[in-house]
Amino acid sequence: GENVEQHPSTLSVQEGDSAVIKCTYSDSASNYFPWYKQELGKRPQLIIDIRSNVGEKKDQRIAVTLNKTAKHFSLHITETQPEDSAVYFCAAPWGGSTLGRLYFGRGTQLTVWP
Amino acid sequence: DGGITQSPKYLFRKEGQNVTLSCEQNLNHDAMYWYRQDPGQGLRLIYYSQIVNDFQKGDIAEGYSVSREKKESFPLTVTSAQKNPTAFYLCASTPEGTGGAREEQYFGPGTRLTVT
Numbered sequence: 178g179e180n181v182e183q184h185p186s187t188l189s190v191q192e193g194d195s196a197v198i199k200c201t202y203s204d205s206a207s208n209y210f211p212w213y214k215q216e217l218g219k220r221p222q223l224i225i226d227i228r229s230n231v232g233e234k235k236d237q238r239i240a241v242t243l244n245k246t247a248k249h250f251s252l253h254i255t256e257t258q259p260e261d262s263a264v265y266f267c268a269a270p271w272g273g274s275t276l277g278r279l280y281f282g283r284g285t286q287l288t289v290w291p
Numbered sequence: 292d293g294g295i296t297q298s299p300k301y302l303f304r305k306e307g308q309n310v311t312l313s314c315e316q317n318l319n320h321d322a323m324y325w326y327r328q329d330p331g332q333g334l335r336l337i338y339y340s341q342i343v344n345d346f347q348k349g350d351i352a353e354g355y356s357v358s359r360e361k362k363e364s365f366p367l368t369v370t371s372a373q374k375n376p377t378a379f380y381l382c383a384s385t386p387e388g389t390g391g392a393r394e395e396q397y398f399g400p401g402t403r404l405t406v407t
Contacts, residue, residue: 178350183333186331211395211396219400220381220398220399220400220401221334221381221398222398223395223396226395266333266334278324278336278339278349279396281333281334281335282333283331283332283333284333284334
């Protein structure tokens with residue numbers, strides 16, 4: 178199956194700074210790359226996703242970039258705020274399979290200090 | 292918080308007892324999933340089902356069982372064979388069944404199981 182690695186495992190930034198989380202994947206046929214945010218004690222929720230036919234996607238303060246050649250994708254959060262503090266997960270499917278499942282990274286605990 | 296529900300929110304059991312966690316969705320989604328979440332481990336897939344009466348093992352299926360008799364329901368049983376069952380369990384669903392995971396997964400609120 179797919180191997181998704183996520184770095185760093187923890188990230189602390191000052192309010193207003195930018196945060197970047199990176200993920201690598203192993204299957205060159207993977208074609209869908211979502212990012213989920215999980216606040217403490219809550220369910221994960223999709224915040225942004227990108228498909229393999231584009232290299233970048235933005236939604237206000239968050240953006241995702243995809244490098245298919247290098248098989249990595251990154252989450253960028255600008256002008257961070259304390260409410261951005263959460264665990265962030267990246268994921269990717271096994272592209273060569275018709276079976277529907279996602280492989281998740283281990284998560285990044287982001288802390289934004291006021 | 293409609294859409295996909297899990298009950299109960301907290302569950303306590305004695306070691307050696309089987310316990311069933313409920314997951315129901317009214318989103319008309321074909322595919323449903325069970326994940327286990329431990330600190331620092333991310334989301335690990337236990338079982339998933341892409342269609343009624345069919346399901347596949349995930350990465351950590353040992354000690355767990357599931358059924359998918361109805362489209363809207365995907366209960367998970369944690370058996371006494373599961374060596375370390377204390378964890379946070381998340382259920383999810385997605386519209387897409389066969390054809391690959393290319394859609395958002397909607398998660399339930401989770402059940403925190405404690406076995407002593």
